[in-house]
Amino acid sequence: MAELVNSPLGTRPSLGGTPKRRASMKVLMRNVREVVLGNLCFETWYFSPYPDNIIKGSRAKPTDTAVQNLTTLGGDGIKQDGIVCERLYVCPLCFRYTPDEVNYAQHIMFHQEKQKFGELMPVPDSAEKVYEWDGYVVWEVDGEAEKLYCQNLSLFAKLFLEQKSVFFDTGGFRYYVLTYTAQGSKGRGRGRKRASSGVDEPLFKTQVLGFFSKEDLSWDNNNLACILVFPPYQHRQLGQLLMAVSYKLSGWEWEGGIIGGPEKPLSTMGRKAYLRFWSERIARFFMASIFEKTTKRKTGFAREEMTVKDIGDRTGMLAEDVIAALNDMGICDIKPAKRKQKISGENLDTKVINGHSDAEEFEPAKMVVSRAKVLLWIENHKVDLVAPAREEGFLGEWALSDASDEVEEAEDQSDA
Template sequence: MPEAIPQDDQPAITAPGSPSHQRRASLKALSRNINKVVLGNLYFDTWYFSPYPETVIFGPDHHPKAHSINGDHGSSHSHKNGHHAEKPTTSIISKLHVCPYCFKYTPNPADYIAHLQVHVRELENDSENWWPVPKTALKVYEWNGYTVWDVDGEQEKLYCQNLSLFAKLFLEQKSVFFDTSGFHYFVLTHAPASAGTPAKIRGRRRRLSGNNADLGLNTQVLGFFSKENLSWDANNLACILVFPPYQHRNLGQLLMAISYKLSGWEWEDSIIGGPEKPLSAMGRKAYVRFWSERVARFFMGMTADAEGEKVFRTVKEKKGKRTTFAREIMTIKEIGDRTGILPEDVIAALSEMGVCVPQKRLKKVKVEEGKDEGGREEDSPTTMLVKRSDVLAWAEAHSVDLVSPVKEEGFLGEWAMSEPEDEDVQSKEDGSGEDREIADSTE
């Protein structure tokens, strides 16, 4: 068992941004049935209720009809006198041990240690073929030590069920726990370079080295997102979670970008989608930031479509002056088509950025025949002017990296780039300029 786990008298990790400090104590008690979790060598607070089996919560001798857990999705049980059993108002388990790889769980520390030893033996016996995810998982992305694995919810039901139960401890609105057959789970792992993993590996196998027995340190499962196999709303993501100890490292932005890539919006005749809605308060905040950064990169003139075409045409001015971008007129839908974002999400991004300046115009329209008036004026669709300098100022004020968090070269298999870009040719086409202006119509 990792020695880094704090003792009971030491404070647990409370991730920044946790909703726990924002909720009344009574609400926290009603919504949680597990107080803290041990995940590998980490020990931290939970946020919400999760429907773990009652035999785990109450013990192996628990009779299903003897208790009723607040927040249980099943039917409540009643006594013979017709009254419902009293619902607990405090956390029932002070600490739940969860395997950092298969997400199996137990409240018993001895059982947890024995379970981890199984992984240790597997790793020692065949370190070359040892994976931190199920054997059926496929790599879809690998770059700079970060790997995203595609786990089929139909093939690996137990793994995905355990992962979903753990995720519910930190997701308020998650509702799928046991019927995982209609979903794929994309699991994010990280192996530092010191663990013997190169920055980029094209194969599905990888060699681990170093202290293999120190589980949870060499290779870590950081989070995941799930996606429906068939979504009538073209959702490219059902739920997303970066585990609390790893939050605030832009890993959520990485997973979101990968979900958009895997949705195939660049392909011919494809449909642009987005995350399943409604979003939670935390989810919406993260996505608006993601959309804003994606739109900012587009407005800065970088490539934003599958063909690698430049976003804006360049024009040459008089001799001695710099090359600038031509003024472009485009609709919200056209911006969405080039960035893979739904029009309503583009609007949310522009509202958040605050870089649009209304350019109100009036136009003459004919009146009905027989009227004395020669004509009247009415408002035309509002045109929004977006200056490149304003986008750059927004990016600097919000510490935005104008380089995408996802590298195209990191995608594997069918998602891999067909041909590498010719950087020398592309750099000649970039041109330079300062206040490049973009006009956008919300029509």
């Protein structure tokens, strides 16, 4: 029987048993105890396939040649508790890494020198802004053009993600990196644990807070493959912001766009986060509908009847995600499908050919959404009626949909 050892993540079996079992257990156990990201020090959660020959060295250099090292993983330098590196220093800009504090400080000074000459960016130079609002910026980074950056970012992310499989083959992905620049704030963040790395505060006026990635070509129309808000910045609704950006980028709001969702299956925490996001998105949609109908009718309405497809089309969500959110919210009842009409023999043949053997056609079931239940759900869950991603913040091609909508509205009004 495996001996149990204590772990910050719970109780885990020690590395006993067969070689095959020991190899599988190495994947489950952390290999880095804590990381220093910029001037923040915090514990890791999961294993990440950092090269052992780099992270267990006492005087290793920052990984300027990490592409070569990343392709030669191996070695059996794992301790009995799984920890190879007690503390790993990770650059908050390029995400290169070293276990040596002195080398880390020298690497940071390199970025500080670039900052003096106005050459410092929080993301690779090739990155493009897709969203900017109130100090928050989302940058699009091409995984093919910036392989080293995306590989290092993925390795860092794996320390906090249980389910992540893409680390090195980043060519078919886009990475959307969230940064924040404090607006006129010179003070240090409260409650942050500083690492003694000789890091000056000006380097962190712009911070990388998290990211999400998506495939360039997804056969399942996934709009997101992986998402992470770094632990020091969690519980600030930043995950909701990244999710909202991912839905905007799927392009469902204009002709030729697609309706998609996150890659499934979701982790337990991922499903919880997405249920909240989907539910809030639906709640905002119905609140906008309430306002619109109240304005036109000069009175409120008690309920709204819509099909799942209608709700999905209006919110840019997959039918399965709409159903999951509505079930979780408990704001509606189901109006059963009813017979539409008896169809003719010719139509019947067509139905049979298409796989429908019923002789009668049915209208789809409708969701009867209660206005009172929507308002109560919003109140109980303290929902901000302002969407996490502001439409005015989208840039470039992503801002074009708003302009086209305004043109269409103007044309409709002129026709009327």
